[in-house]
Amino acid sequence: MSDDTRDRADEELQRLRRTVRKQERALRDREARLREAQTRLAALEGSTALQVGRRLAAAARKPRRNLVRLPGDLYRLAKGREPGTAVPEVSPPPSIGWPVLRAEVGQDERLLFGASARPRDRLIIAGVLTAEARQAFSAVADVIGFSPHDAGVVVDDVDPDLVIVEAAACTAGGPWAYLGDPAATDKQRSLNAVFDAARARGRPVVLWRNARCAPGLEALAWDAIEDCDLGVPLDRFNPLAADGARGTDPVHLGPLDPRAPLARRRLVDQIIKAVGARVVESADAPLRHAVVVADDPVRVFAALACGARVVSPHDERLAEAVAGHVTFVAGVDEAVAAVAAARAAGPRSAGEVRGVLRTLFTRHATAVRLAGLTACLGLDADPLRDRRVSVLAAPPDARRAAALADELLTQTHRPAEIVLPSAEAALREALGSLPEHGVEVREGPPTAAWAAPWPDHPVPDAYLADLLCAAECTGADAVGPGDGPDYTFVPSVEPRLMRPDLLASEVPPERWAARGARLLALGPALPGA
Numbered sequence: 001m002s003d004d005t006r007d008r009a010d011e012e013l014q015r016l017r018r019t020v021r022k023q024e025r026a027l028r029d030r031e032a033r034l035r036e037a038q039t040r041l042a043a044l045e046g047s048t049a050l051q052v053g054r055r056l057a058a059a060a061r062k063p064r065r066n067l068v069r070l071p072g073d074l075y076r077l078a079k080g081r082e083p084g085t086a087v088p089e090v091s092p093p094p095s096i097g098w099p100v101l102r103a104e105v106g107q108d109e110r111l112l113f114g115a116s117a118r119p120r121d122r123l124i125i126a127g128v129l130t131a132e133a134r135q136a137f138s139a140v141a142d143v144i145g146f147s148p149h150d151a152g153v154v155v156d157d158v159d160p161d162l163v164i165v166e167a168a169a170c171t172a173g174g175p176w177a178y179l180g181d182p183a184a185t186d187k188q189r190s191l192n193a194v195f196d197a198a199r200a201r202g203r204p205v206v207l208w209r210n211a212r213c214a215p216g217l218e219a220l221a222w223d224a225i226e227d228c229d230l231g232v233p234l235d236r237f238n239p240l241a242a243d244g245a246r247g248t249d250p251v252h253l254g255p256l257d258p259r260a261p262l263a264r265r266r267l268v269d270q271i272i273k274a275v276g277a278r279v280v281e282s283a284d285a286p287l288r289h290a291v292v293v294a295d296d297p298v299r300v301f302a303a304l305a306c307g308a309r310v311v312s313p314h315d316e317r318l319a320e321a322v323a324g325h326v327t328f329v330a331g332v333d334e335a336v337a338a339v340a341a342a343r344a345a346g347p348r349s350a351g352e353v354r355g356v357l358r359t360l361f362t363r364h365a366t367a368v369r370l371a372g373l374t375a376c377l378g379l380d381a382d383p384l385r386d387r388r389v390s391v392l393a394a395p396p397d398a399r400r401a402a403a404l405a406d407e408l409l410t411q412t413h414r415p416a417e418i419v420l421p422s423a424e425a426a427l428r429e430a431l432g433s434l435p436e437h438g439v440e441v442r443e444g445p446p447t448a449a450w451a452a453p454w455p456d457h458p459v460p461d462a463y464l465a466d467l468l469c470a471a472e473c474t475g476a477d478a479v480g481p482g483d484g485p486d487y488t489f490v491p492s493v494e495p496r497l498m499r500p501d502l503l504a505s506e507v508p509p510e511r512w513a514a515r516g517a518r519l520l521a522l523g524p525a526l527p528g529a
Contacts, residue, residue: 125141204377205223207225230298286305287306304356362465387468395430399430409434419444
């Protein structure tokens with residue numbers, strides 16, 4: 001095959017890959033919109049307001065027969081369901097894991113406010129949100145965005161755990177544009193209805209100030225104001241789909257940030273021209289380019305998560321957050337030298353990428369941002385519940401059990417529990433320090449979201465964090481060591497982290513892929529595996 005033919009084939013392959021990624025993003029967006037519609041429909045079908053409306057409509061259609069029964073029907077709705085009738089329950093669509101909102105009538109407060117009784121094991125967020133925020137939060141919570149004409153009704157019917165008003169969603173061009181400005185009185189009334197409904201239920205209302213907003217919006221009686229970005233949705237930005245032959249020509253992600261000070265924007269513009277960087281706006285650009293110039297935290301985090309080398313104008317808060325992973329510059333000449341060094345270094349190695357992802361996973365992921373907020377507000381729902389790990393171990397004696405306890409306590413990501421085949425008194429005594437640090441010692445099947453058989457030899461402090469980060473980035477069901485490139489799906493793997501249902505299925509690991517499980521290999525070898 002000639003070089004020209006090979007180059008054309010490579011270009012066609014890259015084009016097909018970009019098309020597939022675009023279709024995947026479009027499918028995720030459609031699924032998110034369908035999920036929101038299903039949640040709203042379930043809440044509406046189960047609401048008391050709908051049941052009252054149906055009885056009023058029946059009375060209007062046949063007043064002679066139904067009008068005289070109306071007071072009794074409304075009284076029974078207020079005091080409880082009629083004898084012999086089942087509580088209406090809304091079923092989710094088949095084969096889709098939508099949350100079930102169960103409407104239960106019979107409590108006065110539920111009649112007044114239209115709430116739906118449902119388990120609160122998963123955080124439910126409603127609010128004024130951008131599409132990016134809904135997509136980022138949807139990995140760890142059920143998200144419902146509302147518009148100005150239905151805001152108060154949504155809070156009434158859905159009864160979310162948390163209401164978030166995102167400042168970026170109140171900028172020009174959206175349905176909530178200029179919220180907080182004296183001219184937008186209609187939208188302010190809708191927001192007031194949100195506050196009233198949330199206060200009546202005891203739900204916190206938070207301003208997520210990730211953009212400039214009107215002074216009138218900031219002055220409202222918020223339960224909390226979150227001054228940070230949305231964090232990194234690792235399921236969206238990760239090196240799994242990175243181009244193996246990514247180029248080293250520098251690019252700048254998106255247009256200049258209009259929120260940045262004028263002097264900073266001028267500096268970035270000068271840097272772009274000096275280093276010859278192309279301005280690209282596609283979300284997957286960091287997967288195809290090894291050197292990126294970025295000027296705001298969101299783009300810096302996205303480029304880092306995709307495995308690119310990042311050059312950015314100095315920012316004190318950002319430098320503290322990603323120290324060591326980004327080259328910060330104070331002038332044009334310094335930027336030119338930094339970009340030249342990044343181009344000479346080439347794409348990050350597998351070890352470098354893993355270290356960067358570990359920092360984002362532990363400190364800057366969207367789930368971490370939400371967990372910090374819910375902890376401050378005292379909410380029961382835990383956005384990090386999908387990160388809980390059950391360590392499976394069988395220490396032969398108390399000495400090994402004591403060493404195991406020390407290993408688990410030094411892990412960057414601590415497990416939630418350690419499961420023993422038999423918890424003898426000597427072993428429990430040797431593991432006695434674990435419960436004091438939040439690691440439960442127990443027997444029986446694992447109860448966490450993940451199970452990790454613990455090796456008999458010492459492992460690095462980042463062993464568990466790297467495994468769990470890889471699973472969160474890729475959506476894998478099991479992760480283990482491999483001989484090929486990092487973050488590669490394989491037909492078979494020796495599991496070091498897995499879903500508990502795979503462990504309980506009694507199906508051998510070599511047949512998991514045939515049953516539909518996604519198996520991921522970290523190579524060339526998982527440290528400590």
